[in-house]
Amino acid sequence: MSGVGAGRGHGGRIGRGDYAAQRKLNAQTPxxxxxxxxxxxxxxxxxxxxxxxxxxxxxxxxxxxxxxxxxxxxxxxxxxxxxxxxxxxxxxxxxxxxxxxxxxxxxxxxxxxxxxxxxxxxxxxxxxxxxxxxxxxxxxxxxxxxxxxxxxxxxxxxxxxxxxxxxxxxxxxxxxxxxxxxxxxxxxxxxxxxxxxxxxxxxxxxxxxxxxxxxxxxxxxxxxxxxxxxxxxxxxxxxxxxxxxxxxxxxxxxxxxxxxxxxxxxxxxxxxxxxxxxxxxxxxxxxxxxxxxxxxxxxxxxxxxxxxxxxxxxxxxxxxxxxxxxxxxxxxxxxxxxxxxxxxxxxxxxxxxDLKPAITDREDAVSVTTAEEECRTDRFETRAPQASPAPGRSDHRPGIGIAFEDVVFRYPDAREGERATLDGVSFAIEPGQFAAFVGPSGAGKTTISYLIPRFYEASAGVVRFAGRDVRELRGESLVSHIGIVSQETYLFHASIAENLRYARPRATDAELEAACRAANIHETISSFPDGYDTLVGERGYRLSGGEKQRIAIARVLLKDPEVLILDEATSALDSVSERVVQQALDSATSGRTTIAIAHRLSTIVAADVIFVIDGGRLVESGTHPELLALGGVYARLYTQQVQAAV
Known part of the structure; x- marks a missing residue:
């Protein structure tokens, strides 16, 4: 996983010194x-x-x-x-x-x-x-x-x-x-x-x-x-x-x-x-x-x-x-x-x-559905590409538009004077578009994916979803329209079926099978002695990396979101597994607004638009041919990967 969020070591071991205030509190006699x-x-x-x-x-x-x-x-x-x-x-x-x-x-x-x-x-x-x-x-x-x-x-x-x-x-x-x-x-x-x-x-x-x-x-x-x-x-x-x-x-x-x-x-x-x-x-x-x-x-x-x-x-x-x-x-x-x-x-x-959540819904927050209805005549809707419905989808929804307007972001534990993770980033993604974010490690790509579902709050600027500031939307409604497939797939120590139904508890066996067929994993699951009742083990360790990723994709398909975020979903896989997972991803992205954070540029050359992030700033944007012709950061990264592959 790229981006400053991953590079900071969040979730790692924290020394006891970080709990000095807690110790002081515990030492007091209430x-x-x-x-x-x-x-x-x-x-x-x-x-x-x-x-x-x-x-x-x-x-x-x-x-x-x-x-x-x-x-x-x-x-x-x-x-x-x-x-x-x-x-x-x-x-x-x-x-x-x-x-x-x-x-x-x-x-x-x-x-x-x-x-x-x-x-x-x-x-x-x-x-x-x-x-x-x-x-x-x-x-x-x-x-x-x-x-x-x-x-x-x-x-x-x-x-x-x-x-x-x-x-x-x-x-x-x-x-x-x-x-x-x-x-x-x-x-x-x-x-x-x-x-x-x-x-x-x-x-x-x-x-x-x-x-x-x-x-x-x-x-x-x-x-x-x-x-x-x-x-x-x-x-x-x-x-x-x-x-x-x-x-x-x-x-x-x-x-x-x-x-x-x-x-x-x-x-x-x-x-x-x-x-x-x-x-x-x-x-x-x-x-x-x-x-x-x-x-x-x-x-x-x-x-x-x-x-x-x-x-x-x-x-x-x-x-x-x-x-x-x-x-x-x-x-x-x-x-x-x-x-x-x-x-x-x-x-x-x-x-x-007594802790107060830093991110809460406003009293006048609305659902994403309401925001979409208000935005039917918005420029995103009028220019939406005619994407085909994704497998298993009952209706044709072209996705949701997303925009950043002069977004600045610093992590809550950032040191005073430290450079902002994102500094004045602005871009627009139209409904149904396949948008890719690329750039050096630590550039801030993953941070962008955190701000869209409002896992973090922008320090300044506006993040828009369906034309509305995400702070004006109800959190549960916002997240219900977004599906995320990350590099590190998390599976519970339960059966494959139970892991899939985490996305939709009342899904039928037929719906599970349809999602798994679309994710190119049904035949593999059927080959297991216990089929969909197979226990995946702690964090899915009984499955290969490619199998876990395809189950994660099937889980997202079962959720049926209008926006799909792929955070380096294939970077940890071998070439064979990557090819199979990429086929599943191609199926999953159909008819949805897709944001792909990519390290391997070969996986996003067909993107509708590619945004290049460097040092927390948006430095380039365009299609693959346009960015190669520009001869900037993207062209340099692509050339380096091609030469490394040779």
Missing amino acids: RVDHLVRRIGDLFRPYRGRLVLTAALVLLSAALSVVPPLLTQRVFDDGLFPASGRINVPVLITLVIAMVVLFVVSGVFGVWQTWLTATVGNRVMGALRVRLFTHLQAMELSFFTRTKTGVIQSRLQNDVGGVAGVLTNTVSSVLGNTVQVIAAFVAMVLLNWQLTIVALVLMPFLVIAQRRVGQVRARIAGATQESLSELTAITQETLSVSGILLAKSFNRRRSEIARYADENETQIGLQVRQAMSGQWFFAMVQVFLSSIPAIVYLIAGWLITGGAHNVTAGTIVAFTTVQARLLFPLLGLMRVALDLQTSGALFARIFEYL
């Missing part, structure tokens, strides 16, 4: 209130289920403090009543009530778990789809400067990393809050002096929890960044292309070492993440374990002092309720800690969701 608000927005579509979940949580939490109160009655009224004799009827009644409460709480718990799991996973799934949808809308330059593995990591690892927060946050916050309030009230009712003892150290635990959360958030950010790099290495090196490259350059050991080094970094970060906060939780455990003993001591001191409201039942009930208070408090701390820890992950997810 505000919990801001995260809670944005997480709450994710749950908004599930209000009904959340209300039901909240009701169950509130009931379960309220019921959880009743058994300790019944326990007090069991001790004071059943086992050790004032009469001195066990009150069997009261004891049986209280025990039955406790069992019924446990059964009801268990049922509520299962129902609550199902609801929270369902809502949480749906929220997580919706977040993943939302992120994927948003990425689909991003401009091409975003993907040329971002590793595929990093994008995959955001979709899989980051969203998966917040699954626990999404599934447990609401129920945990509601349930633990109600339990804390109910337990606190019960403790005060039982004995206010013991309540003060049980809660005296809680503020110190809250302060410690915040500090631990900040540390864990920073470690979580570094862990996910390392995991992104690990995913990127895997995606690069274990693809078919990566394996072939490593084997051909004997770089197997270095790739293993690179993966092992990053894996070692990941291990260290995972260990740090696992250990961070362990001293805090150990301190909490000591505190929780010590409180009952301290309560026993204070209770004994109160009884010795003559307190009459401290009985054996009170002590047992209080220590039970105290556990019902401290463990929910610990649960709330864990939620806050999880939010802080997950803050870096949410920041990475929201960072992508």
Whole structure:
């Protein structure tokens, strides 16, 4: 592929230095209130289920403090009543009530778990789809400067990393809050002096929890960044292309070492993440374990002092309720800690969701069909050549006119002061014409093919399609009228039929066969044991270059576009394959406006018009004989190729 777009190395390996800003973002501890608000927005579509979940949580939490109160009655009224004799009827009644409460709480718990799991996973799934949808809308330059593995990591690892927060946050916050309030009230009712003892150290635990959360958030950010790099290495090196490259350059050991080094970094970060906060939780455990003993001591001191409201039942009930208070408090701390820890992950997810696509449709954008109707009397329409319909086409459409008017373009990552990739390029292609773009490597030919379907936006000037500025057209409508066959054909790891139907999912078998016959590939496919059900392998590696190109041409024919862009579609093929593919291309271009970006000039000598691009400028245009007679850049390139062939 020629042109600056290919020469820049877009999509290659990008050093970690390019993610300095991302690292800085990950190193920051996001505000919990801001995260809670944005997480709450994710749950908004599930209000009904959340209300039901909240009701169950509130009931379960309220019921959880009743058994300790019944326990007090069991001790004071059943086992050790004032009469001195066990009150069997009261004891049986209280025990039955406790069992019924446990059964009801268990049922509520299962129902609550199902609801929270369902809502949480749906929220997580919706977040993943939302992120994927948003990425689909991003401009091409975003993907040329971002590793595929990093994008995959955001979709899989980051969203998966917040699954626990999404599934447990609401129920945990509601349930633990109600339990804390109910337990606190019960403790005060039982004995206010013991309540003060049980809660005296809680503020110190809250302060410690915040500090631990900040540390864990920073470690979580570094862990996910390392995991992104690990995913990127895997995606690069274990693809078919990566394996072939490593084997051909004997770089197997270095790739293993690179993966092992990053894996070692990941291990260290995972260990740090696992250990961070362990001293805090150990301190909490000591505190929780010590409180009952301290309560026993204070209770004994109160009884010795003559307190009459401290009985054996009170002590047992209080220590039970105290556990019902401290463990929910610990649960709330864990939620806050999880939010802080997950803050870096949410920041990475929201960072992508907050990206604004550089190329979007205007509110008043129209379809290409509307533009064509408005342009029926345009000069392109009146001078259109009478091309014959392409194979399989049901109507005769002479193609669509394309024009560049003083177009200037610089790639988004171009350095300041760097020469523009395209500098004041102007030309016009009439409907149905076969136009070729030639010139030295890096001249800007491929960039022109990117601007027509608006994969990139012109920095200045106007790109016209069907007489309208492409910025005035709806993106989907524009692309639906354009078919592209590039030098590097991409096929999915699926059957030939599935790859063909990517252009038109509801195409019939007869339509598939007609397109493949027109692309000169049907007989080859029929010779395979599985025919159209043959799996092509990763990126089509089970097929030859010529076979892949002809399948790509058939796929474009199935789409049936009015404009066909051929970006050096035969330059990587041998002479035999090139001849067969060229025959398929001749069939595909019939009745369509065709733009061919060519390195081998022998493939475009019959073009209606040839545009010569050099240094980002249009320097020559005309037919093959006219350009040879001119004796300029084209004549020099053609002479060099003819001499090289001899």
